Amino acid sequence: MIPSTDYIRLLPELILIVFGLLVMLIEPLLGEHNNRKGLGAIALMGAVLSILASFYQTGYEGAAFFDMIHVDTFSIFFHVLIGLIAAVVILASFEYLNLQQIRYGEYYGLILLSSVGMMLMSSAVELVLIFIALEISSIGTYILAGFRRNAPISIESSMKYFLLGSFATAFFLYGVALMFGATGSTSVYTIATTLAQGATPLAYVGIALMFVGLGFKVASAPFHIWTPDVYEGAPAPVVAFMSTGPKAAAFAVLLRVLFATEAPGWFWLIWASAVLSMTLGNIGALVQNNVKRLLAYSSIAQAGYILVAFAAAKDIGISAVIFYAAAYAAMNVGAFAVASHLANVGEKYVTLDDYAGLGRRAPGLAAVLTIFMLSLIGIPVTGGFLAKFYVFQAAMQSHLTGLVIIGVINSAVAAYYYLRVIVYMYMREPQRDVPVLKMPFALGVSLAACLAATIYLGVLPGRILDYAMASARVLVR
Amino acid sequence: MVPISYYLVLSAILFACGVLGFLIKRNVITIFMSIELMLNAVNLSFVAFASYWQALSGQVFVFFVMVVAAAEAAVGLAIIIAVFRTRQTLNPDRVNLLKL
């Protein structure tokens, strides 16, 4: 019936599902007050194995399960990326959960299972599957956002995320319906062949509506406004997860839907969304005092930079998106991991004032955060610099001078608020006594991983870029 | 025989009703019902298009939308209960510790 290679093409997801179920099964056996590090270790093992499985897939590219998924360099790249994000976030959560008295092993299970959704998003070529995968990742993150059960803001962020998320999903669905109406199919490649014969107004509107759903996930303006609230309220490691994983996956879907279907009429939508995201994100962040909120606005702006690459010419633009997604994941997960450690019990210390004088109280942590901030600004020899560099060069090469000018000015403005974090850490006296906990080993490992990735992408990006280019070629064919 | 566009128009109006409900109601549960209304409007479109294209995949999609709706309902109602426990209110305007 179904050839066994099909299962290999689904292997990373299967591994994650098995380990996710394992975590859920063991969870009830643990006592109420035991810590959940063991479960974390199991989850970590699952994530690592699924990364290995993704690498293993290189020999087995092709379609599987009646053309539901397509394993190609593109999907493998995102599988590895999402697996890495999940692994690093799990590592960063070990101590965090203990500290915040969160004793639900489901946390790890949900991270693994929503990663399944994200991975499927990157390999699915059928809108049905994309939709279900999107929902798995969304529902997982809705719950994760509310995991600090005794903090009202956490539940609130969960509720806001949930309501607006399902609202956006409804629009996405309506878009899919219109696309189906325009082409009579929900398969990306069939849609492409139908659209090639001429597009109808239905298709245009369908694309616009689908962009709403995906734009919501990537936090691009004007569908970004949930971001600051949700990021502020959700537990910091969860924010690290949901500001990168679903974003990368949604960008993957967006790439597939926009480029593989050669859908018409989205250029100016993306253009406008990119400009709005960059500008609103950066202006919003200028006066933020809450670090999580500041990073939330920053992630809106970063989504804007990625959208600039969408507007650029095909293969270059796509590879720039892919590279940026990787660099962004490295630096953003790192930044939020640091924030999660500094936040301490009950996430009490999350304002810039609490970061004052960190340069002396915790020099190592401050140095690491500084590097992530520099990367977010786009200072050379960090991944953030090269990512921006590629994006803007790609846009320049596609005659998007206006977009490049706006982007470059925006990134100059953005330096101000990232720098504020550094200024507070090194050049301000602490206002009150803020305890900094000893760095736990697991978090250290995860920070080191993010740091290494950030620097690696900034110094030796050649291989990743080649890979991104190969993936882009798969997509545009 | 009723033309297919009639169904689509009905679906659009129902969808707009759902949007309106989401935007203006003051009770989280009703807001959530509005989302269900929107999903149903989409389903109607799907079924209409499916019979226009004679493609059953549209009907299959509807089936999956219902699965998703069920899942969302379970999670959403649980979140609503959690919110109600901490705030003793169903009015989303009163749930705004997070802002600025």
Add this chain to the structure above:
Amino acid sequence: MFFLNHIWVIPLMPIASAAVMFFFGRRLSKQAVNAFCVGTIVLAFAWSCLAVYQYSSYAAAHDNAPFEKVLFTWAGSDGVMLPTHSGHPAPFKAEAGFLLDPLSAIWLLFVTGVGMLIHIYSTGYMAHEGGYYRFFGYLNLFMFSMLTLILGNNYAMLFVGWEGVGLCSYLLIGFYFQRHSASTAANKAFIVNRIGDASFLMGMFTIFWYFGTYRFTDITSVARSGQIAIGDPWMIAITLLLFGGACGKSAQLPLYVWLPDAMEGPTPVSALIHAATMVTAGVYMVARSNALFVLAPPSMKVVAIVGALTAIFAASIGLVQNDIKRVLAYSTVSQLGYMFLALGVGAFAAGVFHVFTHAFFKALLFLGAGSVIHAMGGEQDMRNMGALAKKIPTTFKTMFIATLAIAGIPGLAGFFSKDEILWQTWSRNDGAFRALWVIGFITAVMTSFYMFRLIYLTFFSQSRMSHEAEHHVHESPKSMTVPLMVLAFCSVFAGYLGLPPSLGGTNRFEKFLHPVFAAEAHQSAEAVPAKEEEHAPPIEYGLMLLSIGAGFGGWWLASRAYGKAGKGYVEPIDAAAQAVYTTLLNKYYVGEGYDYLFTGRKKLGPIRLGAIGLGEASWKFDANVIDGTVNGAGWITRLSAAFSNWWDKWVIDGVLVNGPAILAKMVSYPVRLFEWGLVQWYALVMVVGLVGFVWYAIR
């Protein structure tokens, strides 16, 4: 050829020692820090000398070709092809590659040389400061970035160094972060530099779009192949964007504002970064892009005019400043203006020559000033100094030599380079350039005046110190004075490398640089009226005499005004025209203007403009209006209340007074309407955005 082939080791050494400082510095003794940090720079200097020596034989064997060494492909790869202007796709890549030619050789030598001296000096100057290892770590990081900047073989590498030096300058200006002004100054430097960087980046993107490569040698060969018409609009765009970047880094109008504030950093830093090396990066970049600039005569004019205006503008401010370091800071801005003037008139070699000589005497002046400050126990105000010549003789003698050099007294380095620039400007033989010459000449008088003012107020005249201070004064340790003497030696004799033919020299300096700027001679001959035929010695000697007169004239004026200055001496400019004096003392109020308009650090009446204003306004709106009324009146009521409030306050009250404020408010208005915490409001915003999207889609 060992040293030349391993030229990449030069930047590697300081970064290695910087890494050691950051990871283990805390546990190292001061001696160990010295050994590491100073040792690596000494090694780097030696290596540079040997590499340049080997390059000279390499150049002789290879027809003066530049030496290139590519380590690996850094940014991009061969597989990524981008379309370009010409229609041929080009691989998007920038290598980690190094380039040594006469231009970078000169920079390499003086950066490592002056850097080495300043490192040695710092061991004495910073001996009693906290964060010793941190300071040297930053300093070495800076050396790494600067060396990457000058040795990189493409624009991307140059940009790495470019951002790196900006970052280090930020860290070092803010070194005394306990002082609020230091962290403000650091921030200012970084942000202003970022504005320049944005322009530079745009230029870089455009270069790649046009040429399909970032590599200097490739770009130069295309630019000199004659395929590109002179005055090509692309070239003008590229060069203007690049010059915008140079304005930021090299502190030209209107982006010079950060440099005087940068004096908040430790004095060796001011000497190394904000006088001798980093600020000349802009000059280096423009000189490096000379092949592009000669293709864009209008840009050249812009460079020359901005340079000349900066020169006189900064010099005039320098006339009245009282802080010893600030005088030197404005002097630096002014001298950088000279350099750009030279580049702008096409006298690239002269500009580079001035960079070279300036590095020595300006570093010397700063280090001397540091020595004075050290002796005075931290006092920087010249009004509280005086009659120090006897007490700190070495400092005095070396600083005096540097002053003679910068003032253009014949026989010292500054005279030759400055005279060369003025002569080249004059010989452009064009009315506009004659006007620039006049500006340059007046600036020369001013330079001489403010420098001798500094000397008189500090070393001669009457002592205006308090008794404790007078008691405290002492000569600096050997580690500080020896570098001073070495630099003094260079300040005297560096000029003879570029002795012009008219004075019996052969201008070896220009000859050395000839391969870099070679093709310029005939191309700029077409672009701008020729200069060679104009080379009539009588005029040259006449002009030379005039500039000698300028040097001595300034000296004479300063000695008259300040020779006997006692407590409460009178500033002659203040006495003559008080309004001018206050304006100058307040630096033409430019900083204040910027603060009002762009940063919003200062309020205009009750209103705050600019970036901070924008943010603060939205914050306030959210906090006051929205917060207070969430559960009260409805949102339309809220909005209308807010709106009428806003209308009364800003439009009715302010329309006559604060025009720009209204603009800023209007801009910030939509932004701050967003996040007020209500789910359904968020949904409404999404729907409105969606309506726009759908509207577009069905159009």
Add this chain to the structure above:
Amino acid sequence: MTPIAPTFFFYFLSAVALISAILVITRKNPVHSALALIVTLLSLAGLYLMLYAPFVTGVQVIVYAGGIMVLFLFVIMLVNIERAMKEEEFNKQWIAGLIASLLLGGLFLAVYFKGRAIFPSEFTKIPEQMNTQQVGMLIFQNYLLPFEIASLLLLVAIVGAVVMAKKKLS
């Protein structure tokens, strides 16, 4: 089973669906809204039948009207709606909300209006006898993967619901 008087039934069912949909968003008492929503769902089920989709009709009635709406009613009973009843019915942005949704609905209608050329007034029927079998074949063959993954979705939802609704730890 060819529908009798399709035009009449279409208008009748649409009217019921629309009126009850409006009731959903105008009733203050969530119980009334939920009941109205059930009516909408049932009339939609009728429309599905007219579009020759008996399988979807069945699922609509059983899963939606039967399952999901019962869940809604449970939750309404669980929380205290007394207080909610005292609140105003609509929030303060109702005018803007109304305008926005009218605009949106209008735009959607405009889409169909512009694109009506592609929709002929007549269209051939799908042979309805085999509908359920064919849908079943599709689900268990071509759509096997989404079907199995949907079970994962439900699992996540169940786990999530349990976690969120659990009593909080002291």
